[in-house]
Amino acid sequence: MKNTFLILCVIAIISSCKKETPTGTDKETTTLSTAQRLANTAGLKSWNEVEEIKFSFNVGKSGKTVLTRNWTWNPKTNNVQLIALGDTINYKRHSKLDSLQISSDRAFINDVYWLIPEFKLVWDQGTTITEKKSQMAPISKDTLDMISILYNKEGGYTPGDAYDIYYDANHKFKEWAYRRGNDSTPSMITTFEKFETIAGFTFATDHRSPDGATSINFTDIEITKTK
Template identity: 35%
Template structure:
């Protein structure tokens, strides 16, 4: 006979009616994407590519050394090296690009890295692209500070706490500003990363190429 606790867990899984602490969800998403293994990372490299069906819009390459805060940046013929712990005025534009590009790749870790975010568990929700349902965690940033103050993300994740879709809400708007799938997971040194994101109707795509992680 199934125990009462197992029955309750089953009810929670299928009907999503049980109260779930959002901080617990954030920790599980962090863990499912190899958060514990990121502490060992000495170097991570990737190329951030944005394209539409007609053309490629962005191609930027990065090598980040988390332990020393050093960053190497390449875009076309431009090559820049800087130290994130000692930012100069001339580094601000490159740092903004790094934050954007690395955030797309490493968002699951920001759930625990970023301070002052407001988390809320929304239960089962249909994916905006029509499939699902998946469970959803909303992540709202403080109104001040950072590069995108007051923005919100709604994260759709599966039963293994892997992200499968997300929407971005500029200034916490009710309607999403942008949404993409999370596809093409590959594992690097125990860290699963989604390497492909697709916008609605194939309007745009984000890819991560030349990904490497050295522990």
């Protein structure tokens, strides 16, 4: 990959985060959309039970961890805590934030997108979703179905971006390609690996660049549900 990959993988997901509605599933209909099935496979139906989620977002390069952000998030109250580089930052999402908190929230949106991209297919507004069957995945070259999400040109940090997500017959994400500004050439491609099921939610805890040298991975995932 180009030298820009490490920067892209950290900021790419920030670019297309729009208004969020993390309220679990909508009222069920007879026929679920592909996006809903993908999200349900990852555990979306139980999201309303989550009181708190903790996780560490890590970036690895050539076998060394070069960035770690530790998060504590209460989705019901929108309270967030970030611990990184020896600093602790607390804030309440969707409230008035100072410049440091805004920067932290951008990182939070990025890291959450990597953790639960399946849910973003359902939560995010201002998007267009399209589907294609039997597409060649860019890394493995496997034949997989593809769902694409395109963010509109208004709102967000850098609007107009797109993601092509390749998934298997079990509705698990296997690879994705990020296309800045809906360009035909991907700016970033990674795998989805090392799936773990925690408190009823399934996460891909590792993402690898095509050459395997760069990793976006998650550790220390803890979920507290309503008792």
